[in-house]
Structure formats: structure tokens, C-alpha cells
Amino acid sequence: xxxxxVIHAIYTDDDVxxxxxxxxxxxxxxxxxxxxxxxxxxxxxxxGLAPTxxxxxxxxxxxxxxxxxxxxxxxxxxxDWPQNIGGKPSFSYIxxxxxxxxxxxxxxxxxxxxxxxxxxxxxxxxxxxxxxENPDVRTTDDHFLMEIAVHxxxxxxxxxxxxxxxxxxxxxxxxxxx
Amino acid sequence: MYTFSKKLKTFSIIxxxxxxxxxxxxxxxxxxxxxxxxxxxxxxAHHGGGHGEEATHVVTETSHDTHAxxxxxxxxxxxxxxxxxVDEHKEHVEHVQHQIANRPWSALYxxxxxxxxxxxxxxxxxxxxxxxQAGWSPVLFRVxxxxxxxxxxxxxxxxxxxxxxxxxxxxxxxxxxxxxMSNPDHEDYDKxxxxxxxxxxxxxxxxRGLIFIAGWSLYRYFARKFTIAQDSAGDNKxxxxxxRISAAFxxxxxxxxxxxxxxxxxxxxxxxFSTLFGWYVFASMFVSAITVIAxxxxxxxxxxxxxxxxxxxxxxxxKFMFAFSIFWTYLWFSQFMLIWYSNIPEEVTYFVTxxxxxxxxxxxxxxxNFVFPILLLMNSDYKRIPWFVVMAxxxxxxxxxIDIFNMIMPATVGDRWFIGIPELSxxxxxxxxxxxxxxxxxxxxNLLAKGNPFLKESENFHS
Numbered sequence: 001x002x003x004x005x006v007i008h009a010i011y012t013d014d015d016v017x018x019x020x021x022x023x024x025x026x027x028x029x030x031x032x033x034x035x036x037x038x039x040x041x042x043x044x045x046x047x048g049l050a051p052t053x054x055x056x057x058x059x060x061x062x063x064x065x066x067x068x069x070x071x072x073x074x075x076x077x078x079x080d081w082p083q084n085i086g087g088k089p090s091f092s093y094i095x096x097x098x099x100x101x102x103x104x105x106x107x108x109x110x111x112x113x114x115x116x117x118x119x120x121x122x123x124x125x126x127x128x129x130x131x132x133e134n135p136d137v138r139t140t141d142d143h144f145l146m147e148i149a150v151h152x153x154x155x156x157x158x159x160x161x162x163x164x165x166x167x168x169x170x171x172x173x174x175x176x177x178x
Numbered sequence: 179m180y181t182f183s184k185k186l187k188t189f190s191i192i193x194x195x196x197x198x199x200x201x202x203x204x205x206x207x208x209x210x211x212x213x214x215x216x217x218x219x220x221x222x223a224h225h226g227g228g229h230g231e232e233a234t235h236v237v238t239e240t241s242h243d244t245h246a247x248x249x250x251x252x253x254x255x256x257x258x259x260x261x262x263x264v265d266e267h268k269e270h271v272e273h274v275q276h277q278i279a280n281r282p283w284s285a286l287y288x289x290x291x292x293x294x295x296x297x298x299x300x301x302x303x304x305x306x307x308x309x310x311q312a313g314w315s316p317v318l319f320r321v322x323x324x325x326x327x328x329x330x331x332x333x334x335x336x337x338x339x340x341x342x343x344x345x346x347x348x349x350x351x352x353x354x355x356x357x358x359m360s361n362p363d364h365e366d367y368d369k370x371x372x373x374x375x376x377x378x379x380x381x382x383x384x385x386r387g388l389i390f391i392a393g394w395s396l397y398r399y400f401a402r403k404f405t406i407a408q409d410s411a412g413d414n415k416x417x418x419x420x421x422r423i424s425a426a427f428x429x430x431x432x433x434x435x436x437x438x439x440x441x442x443x444x445x446x447x448x449x450x451f452s453t454l455f456g457w458y459v460f461a462s463m464f465v466s467a468i469t470v471i472a473x474x475x476x477x478x479x480x481x482x483x484x485x486x487x488x489x490x491x492x493x494x495x496x497k498f499m500f501a502f503s504i505f506w507t508y509l510w511f512s513q514f515m516l517i518w519y520s521n522i523p524e525e526v527t528y529f530v531t532x533x534x535x536x537x538x539x540x541x542x543x544x545x546x547n548f549v550f551p552i553l554l555l556m557n558s559d560y561k562r563i564p565w566f567v568v569m570a571x572x573x574x575x576x577x578x579x580i581d582i583f584n585m586i587m588p589a590t591v592g593d594r595w596f597i598g599i600p601e602l603s604x605x606x607x608x609x610x611x612x613x614x615x616x617x618x619x620x621x622x623x624n625l626l627a628k629g630n631p632f633l634k635e636s637e638n639f640h641s
Contacts, residue, residue, distance in 0.1 A: 059556070087521070098515045 005150040006174045007157055009166035010143050014040045017144045020164035021046045033147040035139040058116035065111025069104040180483050180625050182617045193610025200603020204282035215275045277594040283343045283350035284590040289604035290339055292582050293612045294332035299467025300325040302431055308424035314494055316636040317486050319627040321475050323402055327619035328612055330395040337387040354378045354448040371448050390434040397427040408629035435460055446589035450528045458509040465502035466578045469571040476564045489562040490640045496561035503551035535593040539580045546577030
């Protein structure tokens with residue numbers, strides 16, 4: 001892969017980072033990535049990231065779970081072998097429905113929760129033995145790092161970032177990992 | 179300061195007048211004589227209604243009037259079979275006659291209780307906000323205080339209707355109020371009711387009711403007094419006082435609310451009991467109260483009286499509406515499923531009558547109180563759109579009215595129910611009274627509780 005240059009601006013305070021993001025966005029520079037040790041409230045909005053759609057996915061997974069539970073209980077308890085168990089009416093699904101509600105509820109939650117988590121792992125590319133993508137180890141502790149691509153405007157960018165309060169600015173070659 | 183707009187005041191007075199006229203009509207319309215009911219039942223039978231059995235009575239007994247009079251004289255000369263026959267017929271007609279007479283009472287009681295429970299639920303919500311030191315809600319405190327001003331008059335009205343139904347209405351709502359039921363020598367003797375008479379007796383009912391109302395009103399009086407005093411105070415002494423009495427009130431509330439639900443609702447079916455009933459009534463009351471808080475807030479904001487309320491406050495209220503709708507459903511279903519599953523005859527009759535005669539309101543309310551809110555209020559963007567929350571709120575309120583309707587009516591009017599003039603006009607009457615009292619109370623103080631130490635946080639609240 002072709003190596004490109006990126007600029008790494010490091011901050012030590014999330015408030016300074018927030019105002020830096022706003023300045024950089026105002027100057028119409030594209031922020032590639034920001035690494036923070038903890039969630040910074042409002043950072044996604046400042047960066048202009050699109051809202052997540054994982055809740056919608058989860059709702060649909062929940063619907064799948066509900067359907068699975070209904071189809072399963074209907075087949076097992078009503079169609080395949082409608083036994084009389086303790087006098088419960090197994091003539092139709094609706095007649096014995098209250099007894100199935102705990103299962104319907106739990107499977108809905110189970111599908112909604114687990115498939116949403118798996119979706120999250122897939123979309124954010126997280127799995128065991130995954131190589132950590134961390135440009136600077138300090139960003140997991142107490143430093144914030146903003147990464148901006150350089151397109152021949154390195155000195156101009158550098159002075160802009162200096163103004164925003166960056167404590168350290170490095171220009172590095174970046175292997176395209178993904 | 180908020181001034182009660184002339185339009186709204188006139189509107190509430192019109193509601194009260196129209197409602198009152200309807201209620202009076204309902205009472206006048208419910209006094210049917212024995213023969214009137216008899217003819218009515220015969221007509222229904224001819225139309226192929228559910229009283230087919232009655233048709234045979236009517237056909238075989240050529241002269242009811244003579245039979246009926248003879249029966250009241252307990253004529254020994256009658257052959258035994260005819261006697262039983264006539265007795266059954268007479269009992270049935272009298273039973274229906276009672277149900278028809280009970281209807282305006284129950285309609286009035288359901289509506290009175292519904293609006294009382296909104297105010298009481300708002301009081302509990304208010305106390306929770308104080309006790310938990312919530313940072314988002316202080317801008318809504320004056321709205322809540324306005325709504326809770328209905329607790330005292332509303333609860334007194336409920337108690338008054340309950341007591342009047344005994345003295346004026348011949349035990350139209352609570353059959354246990356008939357003292358003959360615990361008298362072993364009387365024909366009305368009922369062993370189960372007699373066994374409960376140490377709790378279910380008129381004197382105890384009134385005393386308990388007054389204690390509940392006194393406790394709730396005292397809390398509301400002092401909480402209001404302290405928050406008003408806090409407005410101009412230099413320190414937080416009054417706030418701390420409200421905090422302490424709120425915590426104490428919540429303990430008092432959860433006991434009295436539970437007992438109130440046995441007294442004022444569960445005892446309409448004195449043969450039946452359920453352990454989670456108090457919680458179930460509480461859930462209904464709480465979700466309706468939060469809905470009304472949201473509706474009043476949106477109304478006042480749309481008129482420009484609450485500039486400090488933003489859509490995040492609305493979002494939080496809508497979240498509460500959503501969550502407590504689910505909580506209500508959880509309790510409703512827990513009560514229903516446990517009884518349905520074990521199917522013990524003495525408990526299951528409660529749901530059997532509701533399924534037989536109230537299928538549409540009984541299942542319809544689950545749709546209105548659960549399916550509707552869960553689908554409408556799940557999306558977080560929709561929870562910030564006022565008209566959307568208003569729509570969902572109106573459905574929730576209607577659903578919880580039907581919930582109370584389903585608790586009271588099957589025990590008092592049985593299959594003679596309908597949502598007609600007595601019910602609708604009772605709703606109008608108490609809706610008018612509720613609006614009048616609540617909005618009058620809102621004019622009494624600044625709509626922003628200025629002295630609250632969490633006010634700044636609340637004004638800048640966003641999520």
C-alpha cells in the first residue's frame with residue numbers, strides 16, 4: 001500500500017480538544033480520526049459524524065426474535081404435538097398465548113441484545129487477537145490525539161494546530177491499514 | 179406570573195356544566211321500574227340477544243304481574259316448580275334493575291377516581307423528584323404543584339361519592355356496604371363478606387379514607403409552602419425541609435396508596451383479592467400523571483409561559499411515559515397471567531367476567547396502554563416532537579380511563595355497560611373541574627421555582 005503522510009496533534013485536555021475540533025472543522029480540514037482515552041461528550045457532533053443506526057438494527061433483531069419465538073412455540077406446542085398438559089388449552093396459539101409470553105419476551109431481548117453487540121463488533125472491527133490500532137500508547141491513558149491527512153499543506157496545518165493548543169505535533173508516515 | 183386565560187376558563191366551565199347536565203340525566207334515566215326492566219329484557223330476548231333463556235320465561239308466564247305480586251306474598255299454595263321458576267325470573271329482573279341503577283354511580287366514580295389518581299400520581303412523582311434530588315425537573319415543579327392541587331378536592335369527591343353510593347344510592351358501587359351481608363340472620367348474608375367485615379365496614383372505610391387524604395394533602399400543603407418560601411430565601415433551609423418531608427411522604431404514600439387501592443377499587447369485588455393490585459393501580463396512576471404533566475407543560479410552553487423548558491425536558495417526560503407504560507403492562511400481565519395459569523376458581527372469576535362481557539375494553543386497553551406507546555415513543559427523535567407526544571399522551575390517558583373502567587364496572591353494572599352519556603358526561607364534569615382547579619392553582623405562584631438549588635442545572639439541561 002502506498003504510504004501517505006498524516007499529522008498527529010496531541011492534546012492533554014478534552015475541552016481544548018473540543019475547541020480544536022471546531023477550529024479545524026471551520027478551516028475545512030478533514031479529520032481522519034480522533035483517539036481519546038474516554039468518551040468525550042459531544043465529540044461526535046463536533047466532528048460531524050453521522051448518528052449511529054445500531055438502535056434501528058437492534059429493533060429489527062428484536063422483531064426477528066419475537067417471530068422466532070412465536071413460530072417455535074406454535075410448531076412445538078400447537079402443531080407438532082398438541083398434548084394436554086395440565087389442562088392448558090393447546091387448540092390454537094392464541095388460546096395458550098399467555099403461557100408463551102415469558103419466552104416471547106426473553107427471546108426478543110436475547111436477539112435484540114446479542115445481535116446488536118455482534119453487529120457492533122463487526123462494524124467497529126473488534127475481535128480477539130485483533131492487532132491494536134493505536135498510534136500512540138498515551139492515548140489510552142491521559143492524552144488525546146487528532147489525526148489529519150496531509151496534502152502538501154503541512155506547515156499551514158502545523159501552525160493552525162499549534163494555535164489550537166496542541167502540546168505536540170508530529171508528521172508521520174502512515175501505512176494504509178484498512 | 180401566569181394568568182388563567184379567559185378562553186380556557188370558559189371552556190372548563192362549559193365542560194362542567196355540560197357534564198353536570200349529563201350526569202343528572204344519567205341518574206334520572208337509571209330509575210327503571212320492575213316492569214320496565216322486564217319489558218326491556220323481553221325485547222332484548224326477541225332480538226336474539228344473550229338472554230335467550232329469559233325468552234322462555236316470558237313466553238311461559240302469561241301474566242308476570244300477578245306472578246310477581248304473588249311471589250312477594252310468598253304464596254305457599256304455589257306449586258314448587260312454578261315458584262322456583264318465578265323466583266329465578268324475578269331475581270334476574272331485579273338483578274338487571276340494580277345494574278341499571280348502578281350505572282350512573284359507577285360512571286361518576288370511575289371518572290372521579292381517574293382524575294384524582296392523576297393528581298395523586300403527580301404528587302408521588304413530585305416527591306420522587308425531590309427525594310432523588312433530580313437535576314432535570316425543577317423547571318417543571320410549579321406545573322406539578324398546579325396538578326397536585328387537585329389531590330384534596332379530587333380525593334374528597336371520590337370518598338364522598340363512595341359514601342353517598344351507600345346512603346343515597348343503596349350500595350350501588352360497594353356491595354359490602356350493605357350491612358345485612360354480615361348479619362347471619364338476614365337473607366343477604368354472605369359468609370365471605372362477613373369474614374372481611376372487620377376491615378370492610380363503613381366506619382373504617384371513612385376513617386381510613388380521611389387519614390389517606392389528610393396525609394397526602396398535608397404533604398402537598400407543606401411542600402408547596404416550603405418551595406414558595408424558597409423562592410425568596412437566602413439559604414437552602416426550605417429546600418432541605420422539602421427534601422425531608424418528601425422522603426417521609428413517599429413511605430407514607432406507598433402504604434396508603436396500596437390500602438387506598440384495596441378500599442376504593444378492589445373492594446368492589448369483595449370476594450376477590452390480588453396481592454399486586456396496589457402496585458398495578460399505582461402504575462396506572464403514575465403513567466397517567468406523567469402524561470398529564472407533559473400535556474400541561476406543552477400547553478403552557480406553546481403559550482409562551484415556560485421559556486425555560488426545552489425539548490430535552492419533554493424528551494425526559496416522554497421517556498417516563500414510555501417506561502411506565504411498559505411497567506404498567508408488566509404488572510397487568512403479571513396479575514393476569516398468574517391467575518390465568520393457575521386457574522383457581524375463586525380468583526379466576528375476576529378475569530372470566532371481564533373476558534365474557536368486556537372483551538373489547540379489556541384487550542383494547544392493552545393495545546392503547548402498551549402497543550401504542552411502545553411503538554410511538556420508542557424513537558428518541560419522536561419524543562421531542564410536541565404533537566407526537568400529545569397524540570401518544572391522549573391515547574395513554576384514554577387507555578388508563580378504560581383501565582379504571584374495567585376495574586369498577588364489571589362488579590357494578592356487569593354486562594349492562596356502555597360508554598354513553600353517563601360515562602362521557604362524568605368525564606367532562608371532572609375534566610372541567612380538574613382544568614379549573616389546576617390552572618387556578620398555576621396562577622398563584624411564579625411558574626419558575628426560582629430558589630431551587632438545582633434550578634440552573636435544570637435550565638441548562640440537555641440530553
